Amino acid sequence: MRMLTVALAATLLAGCAGSAMNQARTQAPYKTLASDKPEQVVAQCVQFSWQDETVFGVDAGAYLQPNKKGGSTVYTRSAESFVDLETGATGTTLNYYAKHDDFMAKRRLAALATCL
Template structure:
């Protein structure tokens, strides 16, 4: 029981740090903006699933999904270095992808999310 509580507290602390990093990134421009004809939830769940693929991302595999208001979702990695804001746009979906730097891991995350559009 004690280990579960400590694990939950550690996850909450990481989410707080990731949230600050994500808010800073949103103040600037996204790394890439993409569009889809699919429903917002379908796109968000697909991205989350793709980012959890250990065969592609190894130990960095991680994808977490949370509602971000107005029917949208944020899908993010541990630490918030890579994340997407998925929101409804007319009959489709807009995806704003944020990455801390232009690197191969950022490009791999982008390629994985592009398969969901």
């Protein structure tokens, strides 16, 4: 029963994050970046860098999932920040979205930039 409750809670949280991300995608990205590296390598690097507790403290959660339109998405709890990664002809395109233009959004962008 406890496992069922945990699974249900995780599903509900993923649904909330998904709707927040879909709403954010209707606007222009906070920043668009490009990399010569393969999409999966960049995505794993971003996920790892966003999980650094020494940089982000208790807010150091990052999750990687396939994107419905191809590519992948790395996102934080409640989708406060997320990045869509897509493979293109010249490499990987990264569209970074942040719910708030604050210190944490800039810190996540800086961590993301180290993966390019």
